[in-house]
Amino acid sequence: MVPGVCRLLAARPEAAVICASRLPLDIRAEHIHPVHALSLGPHGDAVRLFTERVSPHYRHVVAAEQHEVLEICEHAEGIPLVLELVAEAVGPLSPRELLHRLRMGRYGRHRRLRDLPERHRSIEHALAWGEAALAHEDTELLKRLSVCDSPVDVATARRLLDTSSEQAVHGLGTLVHKSLLMSGASDRGGYQFTMPRVIRDQYRRELEREPQMMSAVRRRHAATTMALLAQVRRDLRASSSVPAGGGRRPERLDIARSRHSDVHAAVRYLREAGQHAEALRLLTLLEEPLLRHGLVARCTTFGEYVDAMESVAQCLAERPRGGRPAAEAMVMTAGWAMTWGQVDRARSLLAQADAACPEDAPGALRARITAGRCELLRRTGRDATARPLLAGARCDLLAAGRHSAAATLVRTEALLL
Template sequence: MYRQRAGFTQVELAELLDLKSSKMMQLWENGYRLPAASRLKKLVEVYYRRGVFTAQRERQEVHELWASIKDAFDARAETYQTYPIFDELWFETIQNQEEEKKEQNLPLKAPEKASSDQQTALMGSPEHLALTRPNNLPAPTTPLIGRDREVERIVELIIRPEIRLLTITGPGGIGKTRLGLQAGSRLLGHFGQGVFFVALATLNDPALVLAQIAKTLGLKENANLLPDLQAYLRDRQMLLVLDNFEQVTPARDQLITLLEAAPGLKLLVTSRIVLRLYGEHEFNVAPLPLPEPGQLALDHLAANASVKLLVERARQFRPDFILTEANAPALAWICLRLEGLPLALELVSTWLKLFSPQVLLDKLEQSGSSRLQLLTGGPRNLAGRQQTIRNTLEWSYQLLDPFLQDLFVRLSVFRAGATFDAVEVVCASLFSSDITVLEGISLLVDHNLIRVVELMVEGETDLRFEMLETIREYGLEKLDQSSQAKNVRQAHAAYYLGFLKKAQPNLHTPQQPVWLDRLERDHPNLRTALEWLLETGPQTLTRAEEALEMGVVLGIFWNMHGHLAEGRKWLGQILAKFPDTRLDLRARLLNNAALLASRQNDTPEATRLLEEALVHWRQLDDRRNISLALNNLGIMAFQRGDFDRARQLYTEGLALKRGLGEPRGLAVALNNLGELLVTQGQLDQAQALFNETFSVMQSLGDTHNMALALLNLGKVARLQGQARTALPLLLDSLEKLLAIGDKFNLAENLEELAWCLTLPGFSEETWTVRLAGAAAALRERIGAPQQGEQRDHYKQALAITRNNFSPETWQRAWQEGGQTPLEQLGKNFSAVARTWPVQKN
């Protein structure tokens, strides 16, 4: 409304707001994206200067605009932060600036909400009145778990005067009906003529909706049903809870007719589909909160809503079932596997009378089909669609028109979501000039079969579209049964191969952290694409080369992000499956596989792979990669303790690098030679090489290799006993490694920091233990044990520190370090350590 009043196009307004594209404006106006508070302030300023707000009502209109966005933001159940309140001082400043007032006005006081005491005085005690108000609400047979916040919010919204139609939306099995009933019960005291539950699940004909309402209210059905209902409701203060409206949505206009005729009427609707009515407010229900994978202690899990629901329902079948230290982790992972979907948790709980939690988890992990097979056997007093997850999803699927059914099935090929660009490319053949990607996606969002997830990328929000994994597995069943499965999977694989090719040149540039983060985010899709290429690859040479090309880039990513065992598995499969492909591709895969093996201390296998790669590169006379293989073989000799052989290989590789004039490769080789010099005690020479490496990498914007050079410089300073010098170098390296996500070198960095804190000049021994515990936990997760003599010296340094702790205090600090998320631990330590007054030695 305001944009049109201001005379701006979406493109013009996007430029004024410094948005990257007008697509964000379209998402704002369609309600699929909400502007951040800083963006909203800028938008208000633009509108105010344009004079679009009504004279003398500017503050009120801006208040209303802000409140509508805040309410929409706060109502999204997946968001646990609240939107900032309206900033009166900011708005006063805007007024003063624009109207050029000479005297500064005090900010107007925000409209005050009536207190709970005032509301009680006006209405009487709702709790008392609820006992006398007419209703037909069924009494619950089980307690509602984990939904207090949602019920409170629904009640708050319904009692607001301006809200008369509230739709509770969400996918099947999310608990919409139960929320509607619970909220209706809480609202009895607010409606003089009561609250009535109108069950629509058995209706298929929209024309019968009014008759069902009339029947619920005890009215006789006749030919003049609409006028009779309007007359009956006109002077009544009543709430109708209309349940399962999704299959009778053509009747939605009749709801407006009733609301217009009866000012005291309010409607609380549950539906898998938003109604898209003027005046409608939506409350979208998210799955129950999930346990944190790294926080599986009993006290954390006992307070988690998903775990509480699973345990409570299990007690219906096994009265003695309780949450224990032994079963808590398995129960937590069952909840994670089922994504906190209440119906799924209730259905799977029935199997706990036969299986232990760990056995049940193993069965859920076996395959996607086993999950849907296990989610059956609901109570017979539930509707048939709620007795299995498959029935629930089939109900939602049948509500879609053929085009949306096709789009839903195609989208199930994406794992862990997809961007607009990915959907556009993979589903390109489905779209025509009559419907856009955004329109098709928005309709599936309305049906609650996919959800919009906002991510911050380079300071800007980016949108992904995700399915709950249970919903996706149902879609995959449909896809595999269709004739389009092969084409869709090929399009998916081709898109992500292109994505990797786009990423590859950015993996050694200043954009490195951004692209590594993108690869991590789409790692599930990359796995899916690679898996499909391996299944179908032998059919064509092209398919085989596509698999090798994916492996080349993924090998770099797996190495940097610590996916060592997984990367070795995939690369081993590719090399075994396609032995007779292009030598250049095979050699690069061999090199990647060798680096992953070396990270896991499998030096013999890494050496074998590198020697084979070197043979291929010599056959191709590829001098650049010959020098790479020589350098990496030098690392293997270094790990074996054969320092003379390592120096020989490094020197040979360096000679080739100098001839090629390749600064990055030369700097990497110098860095490796520096590590050899450190082992031999030549610290000054090593320090010079590391400084040279850092300078080169800094000029190239290579954050990853800058971090490694800083790590090595910190190590040299630590060996020299220079705590004042070592700590800031290691902290700079830590921050860069966290940004990149290099788990292998991050573990070494944490160990160096812990080691550094054992030097004279530090008294923060608790941080020593935390850092060491975090490093040990990280190495265990990625399967990368410490290497060489350094391991023994490090343990000796920690043993001395350990003598200053009781066993219990040491263990507590060690576990704290291992269980704290790495980014949080790193930021906390960096913030604290940079303030420490380090004493001179």
């Protein structure tokens, strides 16, 4: 098509050609006008298009399940073709059932109008048609990036792909040029790149067909996620010494909050691979943003973090020499549970920590368990029982050089008084 357009414009310079395509023509006279996603929200264009494309026999169902319709449109990210295709499934499937399938990455094959092009008959047809314009390197890059639920920047892509910065920049730029990635401003400066969910689901399924490659990519993804959280923790600790109004604490907290799904995916991989110590290390990195910087109040998946931490610690406790790190993790998790208001769970975790703690464990660990119990007693109104335990635990922590933990006990004593 491109040579024909070039000949036409050379013969008739005054002519104008309108071309609707995912790929640009890459000629000098071209003016590109990107088509953005439809607006979301109860009165957005995405809901309007979805409702119009539902069969008239079932529109009363859509009207009764507006909340699910909104979530379907958000899952489709306002992409018109995706909205049209999933809307046709309403009928045999209710909006609620359809949403459940979409969350599992199942878009299905739906009946389409008879006069539509073949490429518009399903999501798979549309993506398969577009693959004709992709090089092998593009497809491999899409499969590797599909493990990320969050946007990626050049540094993350370089670590994930195990390649140079120049190659990562070239690969990301190629996919943006072919409308398979979307660019946007990054919280850390520069640009970040987002893959539409429907494309990510498609290439993640392709990646799953290659188990060896899938395992290698998930391993790099876990390492990349850990490196990112470690950097966030360092930045947060550095910002604690900056006067009020300075530093980059809000941006770092936003990074931690936006990576929840990637953290869960990394922990799942590490647990499946039997790397419980690494999974524990990854989860421990969350203590800084979640508890010390108050992100817990805005974290909708906090309960899942507590579940994962407890499960990993229990597996670690069953291993030789795993008692001490397991006990430390359970003490930390008990603190998380208390922050979340789960008193019974905190009590159970502290009991597990006491059972897992080896006899040769340092006194500071025992003191932390005692400190957790004291805080639990204070929260349940048993001040008289907590007071005599606090002084001994505080002295043990100071002797071990754990001044921050000892300061926490001083705070507890002050609250008791």
